[in-house]
Amino acid sequence: MSSKKRSDGKIVEELFVLALKEKEPRKQVECYTKSLEINPMYAMEWFSKGVAFCExxxxxxxxxxxxxxxKINPRYAVAWTGKEIYLLQVEKV
Known part of the structure; x- marks a missing residue:
């Protein structure tokens, strides 16, 4: 693995942890966005960004x-559940 990939992976990990610790959803979205710009293939981060948007x-x-x-992980059950819950929210709005 190249040192660039290692350092990118570390940055992604740090941004994810920072977002999880952050209390303000707007700042969480910012952290997830920066992380996903580096590597957009993390289903858990897309899900977490979605939760922050819901908040x-x-x-x-x-x-x-x-x-x-x-799309990244069609078997990601939590994302299916989250989507269903928030589709119901959209119907209420």
């Missing part, structure tokens, strides 16, 4: 994130 009341953006997570 901001941005359900369409959240569902889009869940859809991306499911």
């Amino acid at each position: 901001l009341g941005k359900y369409e953006e959240a569902i889009n994130c869940f859809d991306i997570a499911l």
Whole structure:
């Protein structure tokens, strides 16, 4: 593995941990966005970004994130559940 890939992986990991510790959903979205710019193939981060969008009341953006997570990993049960829950929220709005 090249040192660039290792350092990118470390940055992605640090941004993910930072986002998990962050209390403000807007800042969580920023961390996930930066992390996903480095490596957009992390289904868990797309899901987590979707949850943060939900906390901001941005359900369409959240569902889009869940859809991306499911394209990466169609068997990601939590993303399916999240999508269903927030689709119901959209119907209520």
